[in-house]
Amino acid sequence: MAETTYTCSVFEAVFATIRLSHPLYNLPMQNMVDSSQIDSSWSFFMRTLSQTGVSLLLYGIYICLFLFSTHVLARRRATHGRKFLMAWSCVIAAGGTAQMAVTLARAVKDARFVENLLHREVSNSTPTLLIAECVIWVANIFVADFLYMYRCYVIWDCRWRILILPGLLMASTFVAGPC
Template identity: 30%
Template sequence: MDDEADLLVVNVTMAGAGLLGYGIHMVLFILATCLLTRRKTAGKKLLLVYTVAMALFGTTQLGLSVAQVVFTVQLFVQGGTRGQLAAGSALNLAPSFIFFTNNLVSDSLLLYRCFLIWGSQWPPVVLPGILVIATCAAGYNTTINSISHHAPLFDALAPNIFAAVTNLTLVAFTVGRIWWIRRDAMRVFHGAEVLNCYNTAIAMILESGALLLVPTILVIMPTPAVLRDILKGIAVHLINIAPTLIVVCVGLGHDIQDTVQSLHGNTFTAHPQVSIPVPPLQPPLSRQVLHIKQSDNDDPWATAKVC
């Protein structure tokens, strides 16, 4: 009965942690949908699609976790055989596939944000895009081989390592671009208001990145089994909590939207400095207004706005 008892403890622990993460996600989901439907937010249809998709993934994950607990309890009470225990392990196949598919959708939203911040240029997002796909592929491979007992192409920790590297790359590329434009903007604008505008954007991106990165690193590091199970249960919903939190901030008109909206005109060129034409012999102004043409693309991070 030791195998059944261990499986019961693992599944109950992960389900309990997952229930906590799911509750937080649902609160943010309801808030995000209310804000997007009641406010005239640019690109709200796209954001609603992503938000609803992540909510469906999270609900499915929780349902499968509960099903695993019910199956394990029945197995423990009835004194199931090792063959039945193996069948219970095979039940992990569906949650794992859904998890890595969910991670692909969540990362694609962050990748799209990075793409827009770089002025809709493809070269800067090629590497992060490859890492996003590699994370999903490694997760699928390790999941299949854990059930089929075939020699895996990747180590069991490979998906977590790929996920950590992907998260770091997306954060670095996004923050790096905002910092670069912030440096150019400070040559034109002088004052704490402009500086705080860009610093707020950078801080929020770092916070959302840490929200995903810290649990991943803790899972990779040697940790007690119970703590690892709790982290895995929470991580299932953290990949939805971080992007949904960003959607909430966009709906409120705070966070990166106010800053990043003004970045769309600064496309990735060989000379990215901000240029403001000034008529000859015109005396310098204490504060000039930077006008950036709004793109026709209806995106939440593509609408021109001055900080």
């Protein structure tokens, strides 16, 4: 069996000795963070980024559909309720845009939270964005559901009894919502 020998230059040996004994190379790792503290925050942040990405994709599709429907309604001959539908569509689009802005702000805030966690500068911030998101969500759902109930009312020849089931479903949406 052949023996393997390793040789190094004098320069390499001296450099290795300096590196091991120099105080700059032996600093304690002060910014080390226990991974168990970060794991849950990191998975929360990844979930937030995923939700934000899907929300942006769906919002882009919604804006295209909104612009197309507004274009179609604007070119349609004057019919009963056309202006009302256009105005209500604009209200729903404004609510969706506000909710998207709050969702993006929350994603940025979550990114800053994880960054501060890594640097041990975590502060207990108020859930202002979460409250704003819930308020906008409730308002947007209410406006959209009201529009659909109005459409049911008109389509079914102004019969109030037909609104019982949609009204119950609307109420259950608010009870079971994410807020």
